[in-house]
Amino acid sequence: MSDPEPLTLTETAAETGRARTAIARRLADIICLPSSVISPQERWIVGDLLYEILRNSDARIRRRCALRLSEIKDAPANIVKLLAADELDIATPLLQASEAVSDFDLMEISRLGTTGHRVLIAERLSVSETVTAALASMSEPAVITALLKNHGARLAPPTVNHIVALAQDEAGYVASLLKRQELRPRAALQLFWxxxxxxxxxxxxxxxxxxxxxxxxxxxxxxxxxxxxxxxxxxxxxxxxxxxxxxxxxxxxxxxxxxxxxxxxxxxxxxxxxxxxxxxxxxxxxxxxxxxxxxxxxxxxxxxxxxxxxxxxxxxxxxxxxxxxxxxxxxxxxxxxxxxxxxxxxxxxxxxxxxxxxxxxxxxxx
Structure with missing residues (x-):
C-alpha cells in the first residue's frame, strides 16, 4: 500500500531573516504565558498572527515553535494542527505529547500524513478508540505493532477484529493481541487459527x-x-x-x-x-x-x-x-x-x- 500524500504548508516556506525569527519567538512567548496573565481572546489573536508567519517561514522557526508549544495544553488549535502535520522532525514533539491536538486533528493527520506520523500518534500516552480505528484502518504493520504495544491506546471491538483478521498474514501481531484486555472470546477463538x-x-x-x-x-x-x-x-x-x-x-x-x-x-x-x-x-x-x-x-x-x-x-x-x-x-x-x-x-x-x-x-x- 502506498502512503497517502503528506500534509504540507499552503505556501512555500521562504528563508527568513532575524526579524521574522524574532517576531515568531516573541509571539510564541506570549502564547505560552499562563492564563492568569493572558486572556483566551488575546491568546487567539496572537495565535492568528503567529499562524500566518509560520505558514511562510522556514523549518528552523517552525521546529522551534513546535517544541515550545508541545508543552502548552491550551495552545491555539490552528497552529498545533499546522505543526503536527509538518515534516516529521517538526511534528514529533506535538504528536508525542501535546494535549492540544484534538482527536479530529489526529484522525486527519493519520489519514493524510506519513507512516512516521501515524506511528508517533499510535505511541501517544493516550489514544482514543476513534483515533486507533483510523490508524488501524491503514493496515500498516509498524503502526499496528505500535498500537498493540501501547496499553494507553484503547481499541474498540471492530478494531480488534480488524487486527485479528490481519494476523493471518502478520504472525507478529498474535503475541501482542493476546496481551490486550480488549480481546474478547469471539476474536480470540478466531485468532487461535x-x-x-x-x-x-x-x-x-x-x-x-x-x-x-x-x-x-x-x-x-x-x-x-x-x-x-x-x-x-x-x-x-x-x-x-x-x-x-x-x-x-x-x-x-x-x-x-x-x-x-x-x-x-x-x-x-x-x-x-x-x-x-x-x-x-x-x-x-x-x-x-x-x-x-x-x-x-x-x-x-x-x-x-x-x-x-x-x-x-x-x-x-x-x-x-x-x-x-x-x-x-x-x-x-x-x-x-x-x-x-x-x-x-x-x-x-x-x-x-x-x-x-x-x-x-x-x-x-x-
Missing amino acids: HCDHPNRKLVLQRFAVGRSLMIEASEEVFAMAAAEGWADPLVNRALKFVDRRQRNREASDVSEYGSMEGLISQIRLRGAEPELIGELGLMAGISDSLIGRICDDPGGEPLAILCKATGADRAFLEQLCEGLGGFSESEGLRRATAIYDALSVEKAQTVLRYWDWSKAGDGRQK
Missing part, C-alpha cells in the same frame, strides 16, 4: 471456560422450546450452544459405522475421504465448514478439541491424527495430546461450539 502451539495454549487457558451457569439457567427452557415444537430458530441456536450433549446421537444411530469411534477407525484406514469427514462433522454436531477446517489444520490441536468435546478416548485421537495427516509419529501428535490432556470435556465443548456458533469455521483455510 493463526497461532503457533504456545499461543494456542494461551488462548485456551484464557477463553476455554465452562458453561455451568448457562446450563443451570437454561434447564427449564429446553422443555419450553420442546413444547413449542422447537419453532424459534434463535432459541434453538442458543440452546444448542448450552446443551450438555455434543454428539449427534441420531446421526450415530443411522450410520453404517455405528459410532464416532467406528468412523474414526475407518478414517485411520482410508484417510481423509470427503464422505467420511462430512459424516464426522455430522456425528460431532458441527457444521461442514468447521469440521473441514479442523481436519485441514496442520497443528493437531483442533483435533484434540474435537475428540475431547465429543468424549472420544485419546487412542481415537491418535487414530484420527494418523488417518488425517500422519501425526502419529510427529510433533503434531504431541501437541494434540497436550491439549487433549489439558482441557476438560466441558471446556472443549465450549470452544468447539463457540467456533461453530460464531461461524469461525467459515474463514479462509490455513
Whole structure:
C-alpha cells in the first residue's frame, strides 16, 4: 500500500531573516504565558498572527515553535494542527505529547500524513478508540505493532477484529493481541487459527471456560422450546450452544459405522475421504465448514478439541491424527495430546461450539 500524500504548508516556506525569527519567538512567548496573565481572546489573536508567519517561514522557526508549544495544553488549535502535520522532525514533539491536538486533528493527520506520523500518534500516552480505528484502518504493520504495544491506546471491538483478521498474514501481531484486555472470546477463538502451539495454549487457558451457569439457567427452557415444537430458530441456536450433549446421537444411530469411534477407525484406514469427514462433522454436531477446517489444520490441536468435546478416548485421537495427516509419529501428535490432556470435556465443548456458533469455521483455510 502506498502512503497517502503528506500534509504540507499552503505556501512555500521562504528563508527568513532575524526579524521574522524574532517576531515568531516573541509571539510564541506570549502564547505560552499562563492564563492568569493572558486572556483566551488575546491568546487567539496572537495565535492568528503567529499562524500566518509560520505558514511562510522556514523549518528552523517552525521546529522551534513546535517544541515550545508541545508543552502548552491550551495552545491555539490552528497552529498545533499546522505543526503536527509538518515534516516529521517538526511534528514529533506535538504528536508525542501535546494535549492540544484534538482527536479530529489526529484522525486527519493519520489519514493524510506519513507512516512516521501515524506511528508517533499510535505511541501517544493516550489514544482514543476513534483515533486507533483510523490508524488501524491503514493496515500498516509498524503502526499496528505500535498500537498493540501501547496499553494507553484503547481499541474498540471492530478494531480488534480488524487486527485479528490481519494476523493471518502478520504472525507478529498474535503475541501482542493476546496481551490486550480488549480481546474478547469471539476474536480470540478466531485468532487461535493463526497461532503457533504456545499461543494456542494461551488462548485456551484464557477463553476455554465452562458453561455451568448457562446450563443451570437454561434447564427449564429446553422443555419450553420442546413444547413449542422447537419453532424459534434463535432459541434453538442458543440452546444448542448450552446443551450438555455434543454428539449427534441420531446421526450415530443411522450410520453404517455405528459410532464416532467406528468412523474414526475407518478414517485411520482410508484417510481423509470427503464422505467420511462430512459424516464426522455430522456425528460431532458441527457444521461442514468447521469440521473441514479442523481436519485441514496442520497443528493437531483442533483435533484434540474435537475428540475431547465429543468424549472420544485419546487412542481415537491418535487414530484420527494418523488417518488425517500422519501425526502419529510427529510433533503434531504431541501437541494434540497436550491439549487433549489439558482441557476438560466441558471446556472443549465450549470452544468447539463457540467456533461453530460464531461461524469461525467459515474463514479462509490455513
